[in-house]
Amino acid sequence: MSSGSKRWWALGLIALAQFMVIMDTSIIGVALPRIQADLGFSPENLSWVFNAYVVAFGGLLLLGGRLSDLLGARRVFAAGWSVLLIGSAAAGLADSVAVELAARAVQGAGAALIAPSALTLLMMLFGGEPRQLTRALALYGAAAPAGGTAGVFLGGVLTEYVSWPWVFYVNIPIAVLALLATPALMPAGGTRRGSLDAVGALTVTVGLGAAVYGVVRAPEVGWASGQTWLVLAGAVVALAAFVAIQASRREPLMRLSIFRAPNLAAANIAQLLLGAAWIPMWFFLNLYLQQVLGYRAFPSGAALLPMTILIMIGMIALAPRAIARFGPKPMVVTGLAILAVGLGWLALVRPDGTFIVDVLPASLVAALGMSLAFIPSLGTAISSARPEEGGLASGIVNTSYQVGSALGLAAMTAVSSSAGADQLGDLPALTDGYSAAFVGAGIIAAAGAVIAGITLRGGGRQPVADAEGEAVKVG
DSSP states (O other): OOHHHHHHHHHHHHHHHHHHHHHHHHTTTTTHHHHHHHHTOOTTTTTHHHHHHHHHHHHHHHHHHHHHHHHOHHHHHHHHHHHHHHHHHHHHHOOSHHHHHHHHHHHHHHHHHHHHHHHHHHHHHHTTOHHHHHHHHHHHHHHHHHHHHHHHHHHHHHHHHTOTTHHHHTHHHHHHHHHHHHHHHSOOOOOOOOOOOHHHHHHHHHHHHHHHHHHHHHHHHOTTSHHHHHHHHHHHHHHHHHHHHHHHOSSOSSOGGGGGSTTHHHHHHHHHHHHHHHHHHHHHHHHIIIIISOOOHHHHHHHTHHHHHHHHHIIIIIHHHHHHHHOHHHHHHHHHHHHHHHHHHHTTOOTTOOIIIIIHHHHHHHHHHHHHHHHHHHHHHHHTSOGGGHHHHHHHHHHHHHHHHHHHHHHHHHHHIIIIITSTTOHHHHHHHHHHHHHHHHHHHHHHHHHHHHHSOOSSOOEEEOTTSOEEEOO
16 A cells, blocks of 8 residues: 555544544434433433533543643554443443443543544644645545434434444444554654643543533523532633643643644634534524424434535535635635524524425535635644644644534523423424524624634744744644
8 A cells, every 4th residue: 555545544544533423422312212211311311321422522632632642643543442442332231321321421531532633643644735634624524514414314223223222332343443444554653751730631621521511401400500500610610720730830731822823722712613503503403304394313314414415525625725715714704604694594494394495505505604614723723733732732622612512502402492492392482492593503603703803813824832932834
């Protein structure tokens, strides 16, 4: 195998990693009623089959990025697949609520090791060639919506024709394949001497985990409840302690001055707001199709295919050319603005609507916006950091998107419920609730476009300050 073809096979494995990490959030949807019946979940706790994965994933991403820098991205990438394999086997074999939730958290921990190390490996393979890097990031980005849609279909097929444990077991052969291929395809990279900063890792994991936990649980227990505010206050205290620890340590988990790198903070804000707008749209569009239009799981998944296909085409074919011609900043701003327009259009959904009129055109506009904004904001966030901190930068940007997704979904769930989405069976009320969620997500996307326009610097390769304050070039 030539070095050129080997590199692209390696990219395929990296894209598979992104595909799997996202698929594991959506594949359980159709299986949840069966899991509830077999394991005895209460209706209130059933959502934690999803949330346990998200909390562990979001809370451990920075640690995964730091481990990639210290131990080597290839080693951490392989370790992540091993942890995901173990968690998947345990989730399929679970015979109680506690075991199922613990196994899902283990799966999330594996994903938190895989995601930042995969991006670091991508930068190692393509970082020296800006044009090839854009194409690689496009393929990597397109794997996410593909994984989300594939999870809906595959989860339905496995649950209906095999059994629900197979929504977890399906990860096992893929993880084995990834573990066998990693040594042959991935660059070895190097390790770095340094301490892990266990206290910093603990505080940021607790802080991020508590923040995500508090936000995703708030719609269930109430935003005004003492429990919600106690958890969120604990998250603020833990994150404040993390910042203080990082400022005082010689070898911190996250060098705070990394945010002085031009565009790094701005690009992460764009990713956070992009996730906060996009994930609620995908979630509530699926609910509108099933609960208002009456689609079953498979037709609902099929209805999302045009949007998914457009995103993949946009990310792979359109976004790289647009970035090369106009630069990353205009594309981030334009993409978020187009996403806001699509969400505003979706807010016009009707109780007696149709897929062709109410869903398809608006969802395609939103998908176009997502495909234009995602790649340039992701690439800017990663390439703005020093090369030896690629794992940290990958962990930060993954954290930004995942935390934004959780915050946006929780906030829009509260908005939709207050507008009528909690009145099951009342189609006008449900539609009003989902419309309100689309409006809220559209406001987030519009705010993201304005903030990106103000904070992102103009295109080209940006100078990044190193530890001594000298400018170095990355790209």
